Amino acid sequence: MITTEESYHLSNLKTLEAESIGIIREVAAEFDNPVMLYSVGKDSSVMTHLAIKAFYPKKVPFPLLHIDTGYKFPEMYEFRDEYTRKNGLELRVHRNEGALERGVNPLSVGTVKCCAELKTKALLDALKEGGYDAAFGGARRDEEKSRAKERIYSFRDKHGQWNPKNQKPELWNLFNSKIDQGESIRVFPLSNWTELDIWTYIYHEKIDIVPLYFAKERPVIEKNGQLIPVYTDEYEDEVRDVMCRFRTLGCHYCTGAVRSEADTLERIIEEMMVARHSERITRVIDHDQDSSMEQKKREGYF
Amino acid sequence: MSSESLIEQSQNIDLLRFATAGSVDDGKSTLIGRLLHDSKSIFEDQLHTIKTFSRTHRNQEIDYSLVTDGLKSEREQGITIDVAYRFFSTPKRRFIIADTPGHEQYTRNMATGASNASLALILIDARNGVVTQTKRHSFISSLLGIRNFVIAVNKMDLVDYSEEVFENIVNEFNAFADKLSDESVYYIPISALEGDNVIERSENMPWYKGSTLLDYLENVNVSCGRNLNDFRFPVQYVNWGGGDDFRGYCGTIASGVVHKGDKIRVLPSGKTSTVSRIVTYDGDLDYAFSPMAVTLCLEDDIDISRSDMIAKVDDLPAIAGSFEANIVWMDNTPMEIGKDYLIKHTTSMVKGNFEEVIHEFDPDDISMKSSQSLGLNSIGKVKVELKSPVFADIYSENRATGSFIVIDPHTNQTAAAGMVTKYKQVSPDKGCKSVKARVISYPADKKEEAKAKYDRLSMHGTHCIYVDDDLLKETLCKGKPVDVGQYSEMIENLCKIVTKSGVSVVICSDHFKS
Numbered sequence: 038m039i040t041t042e043e044s045y046h047l048s049n050l051k052t053l054e055a056e057s058i059g060i061i062r063e064v065a066a067e068f069d070n071p072v073m074l075y076s077v078g079k080d081s082s083v084m085t086h087l088a089i090k091a092f093y094p095k096k097v098p099f100p101l102l103h104i105d106t107g108y109k110f111p112e113m114y115e116f117r118d119e120y121t122r123k124n125g126l127e128l129r130v131h132r133n134e135g136a137l138e139r140g141v142n143p144l145s146v147g148t149v150k151c152c153a154e155l156k157t158k159a160l161l162d163a164l165k166e167g168g169y170d171a172a173f174g175g176a177r178r179d180e181e182k183s184r185a186k187e188r189i190y191s192f193r194d195k196h197g198q199w200n201p202k203n204q205k206p207e208l209w210n211l212f213n214s215k216i217d218q219g220e221s222i223r224v225f226p227l228s229n230w231t232e233l234d235i236w237t238y239i240y241h242e243k244i245d246i247v248p249l250y251f252a253k254e255r256p257v258i259e260k261n262g263q264l265i266p267v268y269t270d271e272y273e274d275e276v277r278d279v280m281c282r283f284r285t286l287g288c289h290y291c292t293g294a295v296r297s298e299a300d301t302l303e304r305i306i307e308e309m310m311v312a313r314h315s316e317r318i319t320r321v322i323d324h325d326q327d328s329s330m331e332q333k334k335r336e337g338y339f
Numbered sequence: 340m341s342s343e344s345l346i347e348q349s350q351n352i353d354l355l356r357f358a359t360a361g362s363v364d365d366g367k368s369t370l371i372g373r374l375l376h377d378s379k380s381i382f383e384d385q386l387h388t389i390k391t392f393s394r395t396h397r398n399q400e401i402d403y404s405l406v407t408d409g410l411k412s413e414r415e416q417g418i419t420i421d422v423a424y425r426f427f428s429t430p431k432r433r434f435i436i437a438d439t440p441g442h443e444q445y446t447r448n449m450a451t452g453a454s455n456a457s458l459a460l461i462l463i464d465a466r467n468g469v470v471t472q473t474k475r476h477s478f479i480s481s482l483l484g485i486r487n488f489v490i491a492v493n494k495m496d497l498v499d500y501s502e503e504v505f506e507n508i509v510n511e512f513n514a515f516a517d518k519l520s521d522e523s524v525y526y527i528p529i530s531a532l533e534g535d536n537v538i539e540r541s542e543n544m545p546w547y548k549g550s551t552l553l554d555y556l557e558n559v560n561v562s563c564g565r566n567l568n569d570f571r572f573p574v575q576y577v578n579w580g581g582g583d584d585f586r587g588y589c590g591t592i593a594s595g596v597v598h599k600g601d602k603i604r605v606l607p608s609g610k611t612s613t614v615s616r617i618v619t620y621d622g623d624l625d626y627a628f629s630p631m632a633v634t635l636c637l638e639d640d641i642d643i644s645r646s647d648m649i650a651k652v653d654d655l656p657a658i659a660g661s662f663e664a665n666i667v668w669m670d671n672t673p674m675e676i677g678k679d680y681l682i683k684h685t686t687s688m689v690k691g692n693f694e695e696v697i698h699e700f701d702p703d704d705i706s707m708k709s710s711q712s713l714g715l716n717s718i719g720k721v722k723v724e725l726k727s728p729v730f731a732d733i734y735s736e737n738r739a740t741g742s743f744i745v746i747d748p749h750t751n752q753t754a755a756a757g758m759v760t761k762y763k764q765v766s767p768d769k770g771c772k773s774v775k776a777r778v779i780s781y782p783a784d785k786k787e788e789a790k791a792k793y794d795r796l797s798m799h800g801t802h803c804i805y806v807d808d809d810l811l812k813e814t815l816c817k818g819k820p821v822d823v824g825q826y827s828e829m830i831e832n833l834c835k836i837v838t839k840s841g842v843s844v845v846i847c848s849d850h851f852k853s
Contacts, residue, residue, distance in 0.1 A: 045628040058632040059591040066576045093620040178424040185423040206447040208454040208756045211744045215751040
């Protein structure tokens with residue numbers, strides 16, 4: 038029987054889905070102790086959804102790990118606990134308690150140091166303590182210029198560092214999983230997805246996301262052109278209510294909202310289709326210095 | 340249009356993955372930057388950053404190469420080191436570009452980008468013409484199975500937009516392309532810096548009547564090289580346990596189609612069963628095809644583990660104990676004959692070693708020369724001996740089951756990419772006892788299909804004969820008339836005798852209905 042291409046067509050989203058599921062299963066099969074980093078954002082929602090699909094009808098065979106800076110939005114903690122419970126996912130949380138006790142926050146030590154302590158160090162410590170040999174992350178190549186250079190299997194040395202000049206060639210879908218004791222691989226199953234793909238997939242699959250992504254009136258202050266939400270009384274600036282939403286979620290100190298009326302998935306997607314700014318423009322930490330993301334990644338950050 | 344149908348439409352436009360290639364400084368990054376910029380695929384904040392950097396560091400309004408050269412060391416040196424994956428879309432198509440480096444030192448990254456692409460965009464500097472690196476990249480792209488080439492002759496502004504310069508390069512590359520296999524080549528004279536023929540038609544080259552680059556990329560018909568005929572399911576993960584009876588085999592369909600109820604055979608055990616369910620989170624399917632990631636359940640409880648291969652009973656890959664392959668060597672440490680390497684092929688990882696380099700290719704003219712070993716970035720044909728068999732097809736027939744990577748077990752580096760060109764089946768006592776010789780029957784009007792099947796089986800190393808009525812009448816009946824019943828029985832008996840001796844029969848006869 039001669040088969041035609043048309044009768045076996047897979048849509049763009051279904052192709053991306055199949056590719057990601059293939060990657061997730063490959064890691065589960067080849068590594069002894071994998072973990073999936075869960076940051077509670079929209080990409081995390083999609084990545085965990087794909088993991089659930091990959092092993093259906095059984096449970097996801099690895100835990101989720103949330104690197105908690107302690108300064109995430111309250112809505113994120115609430116969502117995290119409900120989402121993982123509902124989907125039968127095992128959640129582990131790690132915080133750099135020492136730094137938090139010392140009162141480290143972006144206002145006290147600046148964003149660069151704060152990230153280094155609460156994110157990078159916390160992550161590296163958690164990976165080491167857990168003895169994880171592979172860690173999934175939801176990063177996409179369209180997010181940022183140094184991420185466009187990432188392999189799907191990204192090798193990290195004993196210190197969790199990335200060396201962009203010495204990445205292993207990655208051919209077809211044959212991934213090299215060989216590492217020595219103490220080394221690890223960061224795995225990015227969403228590498229080939231775009232922000233629009235993520236939203237369209239969330240819409241089609243009816244995936245739960247944190248309500249902060251939907252527009253509503255929120256108290257904010259305006260700082261360096263960013264709309265920073267108000268969750269503490271540490272700010273002295275003028276607070277006002279603005280109709281806004283978040284395109285990306287991080288710590289509430291460092292994540293700006295965008296003015297928007299998009300209060301449904303359809304309206305968010307419409308907004309995405311005409312967006313003229315990148316999603317990471319609202320991430321204060323990306324603009325610390327030129328190559329700031331690359332520098333963080335070299336040191337062990339995602 | 341409603342937002343719902345807009346969303347639907349955005350998902351139904353097709354996707355073209357292409358890789359850029361060519362020598363250093365021929366303007367690849369600039370071209371990609373120009374494509375993204377002019378198709379309005381760069382966000383304003385990113386553009387702002389690029390413009391600021393261009394003014395302060397490059398003394399120009401906008402340096403388009405900064406769009407893709409994302410690493411600090413790349414911007415410092417003004418060269419591309421690693422593949423950048425870029426995304427853009429037009430109303431007609433979505434694109435993923437693998438923007439690959441031109442430096443010979445980073446050829447392996449170029450191969451990385453090309454391995455998942457279906458088109459190669461090769462840049463040539465109009466002032467320099469076709470150089471070794473152009474040929475090396477074209478050859479690697481061709482080996483990796485890319486059949487569509489766009490040759491963008493860049494920097495036409497620096498040669499006064501001369502038609503003669505362009506024509507000379509076309510002729511020169513054509514002479515080279517004749518040595519590659521079946522490529523379709525399209526030539527476009529451009530200036531990435533000035534934007535001539537990238538998106539807008541150039542007024543500087545009225546003599547050029549062809550498509551602009553974007554126009555070509557949007558409309559080119561690219562077959563994705565997907566094999567939908569031979570079902571291959573490398574078992575990736577066995578999903579069971581946890582207190583219920585469910586036992587499923589997870590994997591990505593490497594090629595072909597599977598239906599519920601299909602009779603399958605598992606390699607290497609050779610055991611047969613029937614597909615009882617095709618399980619997905621979205622519900623069971625009646626059929627599934629490449630490249631879907633599914634979970635198969637079988638009617639019989641047989642022992643199956645990761646790296647086993649599920650195929651249809653009468654259409655099996657080879658159980659290859661050794662093979663010949665084209666290799667692109669990517670490691671700084673040269674290949675060592677006889678040393679144990681790890682070979683990752685589909686979902687299996689086996690030990691293997693190189694017996695010999697059959698020949699090395701000279702990328703300049705694709706001539707063959709003898710060689711004792713392959714060094715960084717060299718390309719050759721080698722003989723590989725495997726310590727355990729893999730279930731393989733030839734790369735040109737099946738990318739997924741014909742490709743492999745070589746890993747150096749001492750350094751864990753990916754040392755090479757390989758493409759199977761020929762293999763040797765392991766003898767039955769080495770693990771494929773149950774793969775029986777079989778009779779494959781076709782009605783007489785399907786003669787061509789029957790012959791194609793026979794060719795394929797023989798090429799795959801299966802012992803096989805081709806029989807049709809003409810041959811039977813001539814030999815068995817010596818040209819004398821026989822009655823129909825007697826004749827059918829003779830065919831049947833003959834097949835029995837032949838298959839008992841381990842030879843498969845492809846038979847094409849009036850006595851079989853389609």
